Amino acid sequence: MVYKHIKNIEEKILSDHYYVLKKMTFDYQMHNEEWVRQMREVYDRGDGAGILLYNKRKQTVILTKQFRMPTFMNGNGDGFLIEICAGMLDKDNPEACIIRETEEEVGYRLKEVKKVFEAYTSPGVMTEKMYFFIGEYTDDMKVNDGGGVATEHEDIEVLELPFTEAVTLLDSGKINDVRTIILLQYAQLHNLLK
Numbered sequence: 001m002v003y004k005h006i007k008n009i010e011e012k013i014l015s016d017h018y019y020v021l022k023k024m025t026f027d028y029q030m031h032n033e034e035w036v037r038q039m040r041e042v043y044d045r046g047d048g049a050g051i052l053l054y055n056k057r058k059q060t061v062i063l064t065k066q067f068r069m070p071t072f073m074n075g076n077g078d079g080f081l082i083e084i085c086a087g088m089l090d091k092d093n094p095e096a097c098i099i100r101e102t103e104e105e106v107g108y109r110l111k112e113v114k115k116v117f118e119a120y121t122s123p124g125v126m127t128e129k130m131y132f133f134i135g136e137y138t139d140d141m142k143v144n145d146g147g148g149v150a151t152e153h154e155d156i157e158v159l160e161l162p163f164t165e166a167v168t169l170l171d172s173g174k175i176n177d178v179r180t181i182i183l184l185q186y187a188q189l190h191n192l193l194k
């Protein structure tokens with residue numbers, strides 16, 4: 001595909017230790033028609049999927065709590081963050097990924113999930129697109145205690161809490177993960193637990 005506003009794209013790998021950091025240099029035509037040479041560092045760690053798990057009968061949701069180094073480096077106290085269950089796609093499609101992650105991280109085997117939207121999570125810096133889901137869980141779907149993949153040293157605390165409590169955490173600023181904020185607000189907006 002050729003676009004009129006961008007040409008002469010060069011890419012250089014700056015780091016590929018685990019995921020890939022690239023330096024992208026390109027000519028960009030601004031709205032005033034002037035061409036400028038721009039440089040952007042772009043981190044590519046693939047795409048992801050996340051899910052808000054909810055139970056209408058119990059009026060509960062399932063969230064996770066885990067240590068996140070980038071937040072520890074940037075003002076999040078001890079570095080633990082409350083999040084939706086989420087993971088990276090690896091080679092799966094988004095739906096298969098989120099069903100697998102739900103079993104690994106929180107221990108429920110879901111039969112169906114519903115995709116509610118797709119969004120770029122940090123569009124100035126990362127290529128990542130994330131697929132957002134909601135899914136109903138019931139106690140009989142529980143197959144293990146969750147916690148994440150031991151061999152990868154995942155150490156995930158499973159939080160099952162009343163939806164009202166999750167909303168209180170949201171309103172008091174104690175939920176600081178944007179993906180979690182978005183899905184909890186989605187649940188409020190769409191009366192998911194009504």
Ligand SMILES: Nc1nc2c(ncn2[C@@H]2O[C@H](COP(=O)(O)OP(=O)(O)O[C@H]3O[C@H](CO)[C@@H](O)[C@H](O)[C@@H]3O)[C@@H](O)[C@H]2O)c(=O)[nH]1
Pocket residue numbers: 018019047048049050086087088089101121128130149152153154
């Ligand atoms: N050794 C090593 N392991 C890593 C590194 N980065 C990630 N991992 C490992 O890779 C696995 C990733 O776990 P997932 O559950 O698949 O991903 P996630 O970290 O929860 O990512 C989710 O949330 C991110 C937001 O923070 C999203 O960016 C991502 O798309 C996804 O939704 C974990 O076992 C983690 O330890 C690294 O630099 N080095």
Ligand SMILES: [Mg+2]
Pocket residue numbers: 085086087088105
């Ligand atoms: Mg995860």
